Amino acid sequence: MAFFAHQIRRGFSSSAVRNVVIKQVTIIGGGQMGAGIAQVAASTGHSVTLVDTSDDILKKSIKTIEGSLKRVVKKKFADKPEAGEEFIQKVLKNVSTSTDAGSAVKSSDLVLEAIVENLKIKQDLFSRLDKLAPAHTIFASNTSSLPISDISSTTNRLDRFGGLHFFNPVPMMKLVEVIGTSSTSQETFDSLLNFSKVLGKTPVSCKDTPGFIVNRLFVPYLYEAVRLYERGHGSKEDIDIAMKLGVGYPMGPFELSDYIGLDTIKFIMDGWREMDPDNTLFAPSELMDKLVAEGKLGKKTGEGFYKYK
Numbered sequence: 001m002a003f004f005a006h007q008i009r010r011g012f013s014s015s016a017v018r019n020v021v022i023k024q025v026t027i028i029g030g031g032q033m034g035a036g037i038a039q040v041a042a043s044t045g046h047s048v049t050l051v052d053t054s055d056d057i058l059k060k061s062i063k064t065i066e067g068s069l070k071r072v073v074k075k076k077f078a079d080k081p082e083a084g085e086e087f088i089q090k091v092l093k094n095v096s097t098s099t100d101a102g103s104a105v106k107s108s109d110l111v112l113e114a115i116v117e118n119l120k121i122k123q124d125l126f127s128r129l130d131k132l133a134p135a136h137t138i139f140a141s142n143t144s145s146l147p148i149s150d151i152s153s154t155t156n157r158l159d160r161f162g163g164l165h166f167f168n169p170v171p172m173m174k175l176v177e178v179i180g181t182s183s184t185s186q187e188t189f190d191s192l193l194n195f196s197k198v199l200g201k202t203p204v205s206c207k208d209t210p211g212f213i214v215n216r217l218f219v220p221y222l223y224e225a226v227r228l229y230e231r232g233h234g235s236k237e238d239i240d241i242a243m244k245l246g247v248g249y250p251m252g253p254f255e256l257s258d259y260i261g262l263d264t265i266k267f268i269m270d271g272w273r274e275m276d277p278d279n280t281l282f283a284p285s286e287l288m289d290k291l292v293a294e295g296k297l298g299k300k301t302g303e304g305f306y307k308y309k
């Protein structure tokens with residue numbers, strides 16, 4: 001009975017869509033995440049089209065991919081530099097770029113969005129692409145904090161819509177959270193799980209709840225670290241050392257916040273507080289608000305909790 005209910009929930013009985021083997025991938029957004037995902041998809045033999053709003057941005061994305069591939073190759077082909085260079089060229093050949101999302105999606109098995117974290121902009125994008133992509137094409141979002149069901153709501157392919165949440169830096173981080181809404185079909189969910197595995201990642205299945213698994217646990221932890229510091233209960237440096245050496249995290253909470261971007265973390269927390277104002281886990285931090293207001297957003301601006309210049 002439980003199994004049956006599960007299949008219904010995923011729309012298994014109502015959907016005639018087959019299991020899609022994902023070969024052609026369109027990635028919308030060539031920033032930190034989109035470039036990383038494009039690199040990993042191209043490295044595992046997929047044909048990738050990377051889409052952004054200008055050729056200049058896309059040139060930067062390709063530069064980022066090249067730089068990251070060089071770091072990968074330095075390790076993977078340590079004794080065979082020529083084979084390493086060959087690998088880089090092969091991967092780069094698998095990536096094409098475009099500023100025209102509408103044309104790019106026409107031959108795609110998967111359209112994965114990694115654009116700005118704004119519900120309306122994501123909805124508009126998918127609503128437009130829904131009319132242009134083939135019927136079998138799966139849509140997915142890499143959102144950190146927005147409900148997948150809200151993003152998909154402007155399309156007519158609710159059964160072929162899910163979440164694929166990657167982690168930064170994508171080439172290094174092994175996890176992908178695969179998110180199914182109450183309308184995502186079992187075939188779509190399985191295709192997304194398989195795709196994650198083909199990328200060499202380890203997928204976990206998530207419900208469409210705020211922050212899925214990782215961010216739901218981690219964002220409150222980062223905020224509590226800041227509040228602990230604000231209360232004068234530890235220095236930033238000591239808190240970072242404590243979490244690295246005490247529980248084996250590769251970065252302390254202040255280092256990681258600067259790496260992700262304080263604006264991103266604050267944006268997520270503000271959104272959750274709006275949805276659930278009485279939850280003390282979502283309480284604000286004066287220091288975080290002040291740093292973001294001053295434009296001290298972390299590594300990307302040269303200063304956050306620490307200075308990088």
Ligand SMILES: CCCCCCC[C@H](O)CC(=O)SCCNC(=O)CCNC(=O)[C@H](O)C(C)(C)COP(=O)([O-])OP(=O)([O-])OC[C@H]1O[C@@H](n2cnc3c(N)ncnc32)[C@H](O)[C@@H]1OP(=O)([O-])[O-]
Nearest residue numbers: 068071072144167168169171172215218219250251260264
């Ligand atoms: C979470 C709550 C916040 C919510 C906000 C949204 C967040 C979002 O939704 C979820 C996330 O992503 S949450 C964020 C989740 N993320 C985390 O929690 C990250 C936690 N941090 C880590 O796991 C490690 O510190 C790193 C893996 C980043 C670096 O490793 P390390 O050992 O500490 O330091 P190292 O010496 O520098 O690097 C060593 C080697 O790594 C390799 N390599 C590195 N970057 C590369 C790249 N881009 N390309 C290719 N290769 C790359 C390279 O081989 C390099 O050697 P090289 O000789 O220098 O070329």
Ligand SMILES: NC(=O)c1ccc[n+]([C@@H]2O[C@H](COP(=O)([O-])OP(=O)(O)OC[C@H]3O[C@@H](n4cnc5c(N)ncnc54)[C@H](O)[C@@H]3O)[C@@H](O)[C@H]2O)c1
Nearest residue numbers: 029030031032033034052053114115116117142143144168
């Ligand atoms: N940065 C992280 O650590 C992280 C981790 C996991 C998930 N995410 C999520 O991934 C998404 C992207 O994050 P990011 O850090 O890569 O952002 P980013 O700012 O580095 O990149 C976003 C890119 O999208 C482009 N873009 C914006 N609107 C567009 C549109 N309509 N069409 C095409 N391109 C458009 C921008 O020009 C930019 O290059 C967000 O939803 C974010 O929440 C971020």
